Amino acid sequence: MKRTVLASFIVIVLLVPFLSACESGETQQFIYWAKLWAMVHDITDADGKPNYGAITRFAVGEAFGLGSTGDEEGDAAIDCARLLNTIRQAEDAADEGWDYLYEGRNIEEAVLPGFDKAIGLSSDDWSYYNGRAIAHAQDIYDPEGLRKAREDLDKADALAKKSGKPEEYLRMLRNREQGLARLVAEKNERHAVDLCGDIYAMQSRTYEELYKLTGDNDYLLLKQQADTNLGLGFYTDRIKVTNP
Amino acid sequence: MTGYWYNTGMAEDAGNQIESLGKKKGFPLGKIILLIIALVIIAGVLLYFRVPQKIGLVKTPADRLFTVTPDREKAAAIMEDLEQAGFATAGVEVYVLPVAGTDHNVAMIVLDASKGLDFSKSGSTEPFDDFMRIVSEAQAQGINRAAVAYYNEDGRQLMAITLPTSAAAEYLQGKLTDEQLMEQVNVGTDDLTGFIGEIQKQL
Numbered sequence: 001m002k003r004t005v006l007a008s009f010i011v012i013v014l015l016v017p018f019l020s021a022c023e024s025g026e027t028q029q030f031i032y033w034a035k036l037w038a039m040v041h042d043i044t045d046a047d048g049k050p051n052y053g054a055i056t057r058f059a060v061g062e063a064f065g066l067g068s069t070g071d072e073e074g075d076a077a078i079d080c081a082r083l084l085n086t087i088r089q090a091e092d093a094a095d096e097g098w099d100y101l102y103e104g105r106n107i108e109e110a111v112l113p114g115f116d117k118a119i120g121l122s123s124d125d126w127s128y129y130n131g132r133a134i135a136h137a138q139d140i141y142d143p144e145g146l147r148k149a150r151e152d153l154d155k156a157d158a159l160a161k162k163s164g165k166p167e168e169y170l171r172m173l174r175n176r177e178q179g180l181a182r183l184v185a186e187k188n189e190r191h192a193v194d195l196c197g198d199i200y201a202m203q204s205r206t207y208e209e210l211y212k213l214t215g216d217n218d219y220l221l222l223k224q225q226a227d228t229n230l231g232l233g234f235y236t237d238r239i240k241v242t243n244p
Numbered sequence: 245m246t247g248y249w250y251n252t253g254m255a256e257d258a259g260n261q262i263e264s265l266g267k268k269k270g271f272p273l274g275k276i277i278l279l280i281i282a283l284v285i286i287a288g289v290l291l292y293f294r295v296p297q298k299i300g301l302v303k304t305p306a307d308r309l310f311t312v313t314p315d316r317e318k319a320a321a322i323m324e325d326l327e328q329a330g331f332a333t334a335g336v337e338v339y340v341l342p343v344a345g346t347d348h349n350v351a352m353i354v355l356d357a358s359k360g361l362d363f364s365k366s367g368s369t370e371p372f373d374d375f376m377r378i379v380s381e382a383q384a385q386g387i388n389r390a391a392v393a394y395y396n397e398d399g400r401q402l403m404a405i406t407l408p409t410s411a412a413a414e415y416l417q418g419k420l421t422d423e424q425l426m427e428q429v430n431v432g433t434d435d436l437t438g439f440i441g442e443i444q445k446q447l
Contacts, residue, residue, distance in 0.1 A: 076308070
């Protein structure tokens with residue numbers, strides 16, 4: 001019964017005969033709100049009797065996508081089903097990419113398809129380019145990995161700057177930093193020896209930029225740590241193509 | 245000229261042609277009405293299935309306003325608030341969508357029964373008040389509107405409810421009555437028949 005509470009706000013009044021049977025226990029409060037909502041929006045009168053004219057207008061408006069809340073953001077929040085589905089699918093695909101990356105699965109076969117799919121669904125989302133850039137940078141078997149990573153980093157930068165909001169760019173850098181830090185942590189935890197040196201280099205540049213933008217000394221320390229790891233050689237080299 | 249037409253018999257042909265053309269140019273009112281009815285039906289069907297939006301001819305309000313990357317940091321903070329309030333978060337997702345060209349943000353809280361949503365597992369004793377408090381506090385993060393989108397066990401979005409976060413704050417401060425709060429709550433569905441069916445099933 002509890003699930004009815006969320007789906008009871010409007011069309012429930014079409015089922016008025018059932019309401020009395022439901023007005024008990026834990027759903028009582030929600031039935032109260034649903035009835036009140038229906039009343040203030042003229043779906044029912046004060047006695048709970050349905051206003052069939054208003055119900056028809058609402059139903060027709062909703063069915064044809066003509067309903068309006070009178071507020072553009074309200075309309076967008078209501079009419080977001082398609083967009084939300086796209087975001088959710090993209091998010092699931094990217095999550096799969098991240099999981100496989102952290103698990104150390106094959107980059108080309110397992111990791112990249114997730115990020116590619118996410119980008120295909122939501123091409124303006126910089127976080128997916130960050131993810132794919134890190135995956136390319138980590139792909140020691142791809143001699144072109146670093147170039148591909150740079151292209152994706154540039155794309156993420158451009159998308160974040162497009163918003164015109166400095167905090168958006170900062171958010172994008174933090175997202176990149178978190179992805180890199182998590183990868184390094186996962187590799188350390190698994191005692192994996194295949195962390196590509198380009199990851200530390202990318203980490204160092206990201207921390208440096210974050211430090212310059214925020215003045216936060218923690219980022220400076222983290223940059224120094226990344227540089228130290230790079231200097232000590234705690235990484236695997238990218239496999240290079242040798243010309244015959 | 246007349247003699248020429250007459251002599252060659254073409255004048256008669258021309259007269260017949262003009263007559264037939266005149267008939268073709270008549271006003272087939274019945275056909276026009278049928279055509280209009282057919283067009284109205286086709287337009288109705290296209291609108292009902294939201295074909296213009298699906299093929300990108302018409303942008304929905306969501307497509308126009310939510311064009312930038314969701315704010316995952318703010319979403320994580322709201323999710324944490326929900327967990328701390330005792331809400332069971334299986335099947336719950338939060339997306340904070342920045343509104344293009346403004347500092348506004350809309351928090352979309354997805355409740356998905358197909359992903360394990362189960363209200364009976366909620367530890368919140370006052371779910372309505374707790375939810376209103378979380379929505380109200382989201383204002384501090386620049387979130388000016390919250391919405392709840394409900395998905396059924398088949399993973400179809402059945403409805404969305406939305407309210408301004410300022411309304412939640414004013415309600416908690418006692419500045420709004422229950423009625424005034426409900427005036428600011430809006431409900432919509434992309435699947436009216438599915439929505440009705442869900443309620444009938446639950447009742």
